[in-house]
Amino acid sequence: MKPDELRNLAQKEDELRKSYRYRINVCCSSGCMPFGALKVLSAFKDAVKESGVEEECYVARTGCIGTCSIAPAVLVEPGDYLYQNVTPEKAKEIVKEHIVNNRPVKSMLYGNEAYFKKQLRIVLRNAGKIDPLRIEDYIAVGGYYALLKALTRMTPEGVIEEVALSGLKGRGGAGFLTGLKWRYVARATGSPKYVIANLDEGDPGVFANRTLAEADPHAIIEGMTIAAYAVGASKGYIYVRSEYPLAVETLKKAIEAAKSMGLLGEKIFETAFSFDIELRLGAGAFVAGEETAILASIEGRRAMPRPRPPYPAQSGLWGKPTLINNVETLANIPVILLKGSEWFSSIGTKNCTGTKCFSLTGKVNNPGLIEVPMGITLREVVFEIGGGVPPGRRFKAVQVGGPSGGFLPEQLLDLPIDYESLTKAGAIMGSGGIVVLDDTSCMVDTAKFFTEFCVDESCGKCTPCRAGLYKLYKILDGFTQGEGDIQDLDKVEDLCEFIKEASLCGLGQTAPNPTLTTLKYFRDEYVSHIVEKKCPAGKCFKDGGGAGS
Amino acid sequence: MSKTVELTIDGKKVAAKEGDNILKVARENNIYIPALCYLEGVSSLGGCRVCVVEIRGSPKVFASCVTPVAEGMEVITDSERLRRYRKWAIELLLAERPHVCSVCVANGNCELQQLATELGVDHLRVDRKWTNYELDLTHERFAYDPNRCILCTRCIRVCDEVEGVHAIDLMLRGKNSKVIFDLDDKWGFAESCTSCGKCSAVCPVGALYVKGKPLSEVKKKELVSFVMSRRSEKTIG
Amino acid sequence: MPDGVQQTGLKTDRRLTLLEAAIKKHQYRKDALLEILHIAQELYGYLDKDLLTHISKLLRLPPSHVYGVATFYNLFKLKKPGAHVVTVCMGTACYVKGAEEIVSAIERDFNVKRGGTTPDGKLSLFVTRCIGACAMAPNTIVDGETIGKATPDEVLKKIRAVVGVEKVEAR
């Protein structure tokens, strides 16, 4: 594709878009699909045809809008009218009233402005508003312009500098400065170089990366291609969790579309730069998302992490310099190049710029996918965006950071969300899971649940994680059945310290967080289990009806 | 090509080849660091975490067998914290499977047992797991008891890197990991095995052994003869 | 097929032809093992020892290496699954919303353990960690159909309808 062709296509698409008075976006992502989204989509298409408004109203199959709790969700533009729990019957009515008679159907709307008010969508800028399977849709909203700019008007070093100045930190968990990482890879000797986009997202209850891939795959591809240009890589892999069939399918088609338009492949935009992307499927191993394990997995081996150094930047895939970035990190890149690092760093906090996507789940009224500026407080997320806990229940704790994130109590809700504050409080940013618990959840049981997850997912290489976590699980399991005594709590803390400090990789190093934070903030619940043989939430002691009786 | 670097280990100045790991350098200089999965002559695993050390300036601990030396590095091999961690590592390994020394073929010749004594592990703070793997006696000369295995992968590395066969690997993962021959076949039916005996010679515990031969005899001699002298160190995952 | 590869216990059929074609397409590269296992499982439904032996021979990989990889990843099944498959999501969101109760109810009523298959081979029960529909938690998939915000009773009813039995008596 020549630079002019991109501009012409964008203009043509934009005009086409504007020729419609209405656009109906039907969410067909994994969240809405199981609940009949495709039937709703065809119902809309039929209704539009039957009502003879085909010329005025465009029906688009889009990715996730972010309000997964009202699946299937439908967004009507202009005006961003969001309809909830749409059925084929409701679709007919919406077309008749909203499109034909220009009267939005109030009773079917999701009347929840608070959910969107505090959100800021950069990564999810196009989610729910474009058809992920039409590359033209992406181009119409400015897609691939950043790539054009990078390739034709910036040096690789210039791109790295811009990303570095933006302050962007890796969204995959560790929060490493992206510009700095790129610089390491760019300076490393060895050829070819590789780029890996990490879409393993094995954390249970986290679906932000999946949603991004399903809703806006080209943002990932464009970001990745820019990264490749910056570090001098010629080949890229997107490593996707195999449990995400729709994301896999969407990415596959998006890569094909980009290739057929010449946005991937040889001599992109008639420059000397060539880049190709292949998809690699995971196979059900959380630890494969760890950066050295992902290398082993792409090389067809057991996904066991290895000690670093050497870092992947020096010695990655097949011993060559390799850049590994999370897909959310990469999706930020096109926007940074187009709007500038200064604009980006004005969002969020001084040390933590930009936004973060979170999957908000658990005992909260409005679960779903959200994107918020860094520095927002947990209270705003849980109570304003999330609408608080269900009626009649009391908030107990919020877990941030996936299975190895810590639990924070009510008194820490005013904590701003950024890497430093969360880590200090014993939670982590992780890949962006926020789980809300109310008074029906038992903290001991919950710590046990997450420890069990890590036991199942431990690769088994090192003693603290393989053997230590299992013993930790057994002790916690004992507590939930009335075993153990109060001295055990010190032993648990000591064991947790060993696992945290002596484990080889991030899995073991963070796995004790749920236990440590519940011990710190909810110690009374442990005491009550051990001493009084009572579970305050009424979850444990099911079999014996309370071992203390 | 290889540069020399200078560092201190427990205050003692030593010179080392760049790229070598701390444990190897310490041993060359007669400084003792307890270790278990490490085996000179094959790649390092960094799994058992018994060989942890501290490096001045960092709050973390490092497995010395996989941490390369660096110019000016100050290594500390002994501290209250390190002893505490090493003790946990040994205790957890002892509790992971039924290690009852009195009835084990390796009694008296077991590296795990030795370390337990040395580090003062006299009781276990966590419950023992009574795994119930079948004892494999199908090979005419060797025996394999998974109930004693500590998953150090020395056997796997030596079979792959020294014998060049790769008859052994791990199956499953995490706490369910198990050392297997071929497709989890009985040893006597594992076609890849050349019956060289290297694996049983390097097994630190009583999991792989030569039938009917006292362990003291097999281990010491053979270990020296074919492993110690092999290849220079290479550190991979 | 390259020289020196003996026939294993696999039947020569369309599936084998497709598998071998895929391996050839990957140029017999050892690092394509994971992708080959994906394809093999898709074709055969599960990976038995004959199949793994065959793959190890074609890719010239040690059998223990192939077995190690196939058993490391949860997705690969080494045993034949039941005629009907129920998968309950035990991810965080679903667990918090009561997935455990659903699993135990199925275990109890159909005499099957998680990860296992009923003695008559009719039903397999698997648990998974997050299918990505957390906002609709708890989620259960019965033969490919997702039931969101499900109660144990709804799920049991659905399974009974699919499997066509009331209850499997404990023996």
Ligand SMILES: Cc1cc2nc3c(=O)[nH]c(=O)nc-3n(C[C@H](O)[C@H](O)[C@H](O)COP(=O)(O)O)c2cc1C
């Ligand atoms: C056990 C474990 C699992 C991980 N899983 C993921 C994952 O699913 N996705 C991801 O992007 N990063 C994951 N990471 C973090 C990666 O190792 C790595 O830091 C990240 O992909 C780097 O990208 P970033 O700099 O853009 O954040 C995981 C880390 C650990 C220790």
Ligand code: SF4
């Ligand atoms: S910490 Fe756990 S997952 Fe990581 S290398 Fe050790 S055993 Fe494997």
Ligand code: SF4
């Ligand atoms: S006897 Fe030799 S070939 Fe056989 S498994 Fe042991 S090390 Fe490998």
Ligand code: SF4
């Ligand atoms: S069998 Fe012996 S050498 Fe092999 S992993 Fe187990 S303990 Fe280590």
Ligand code: FES
């Ligand atoms: S000897 Fe270093 S980790 Fe085992």
Ligand code: FES
């Ligand atoms: S936790 Fe069940 S769908 Fe995410």
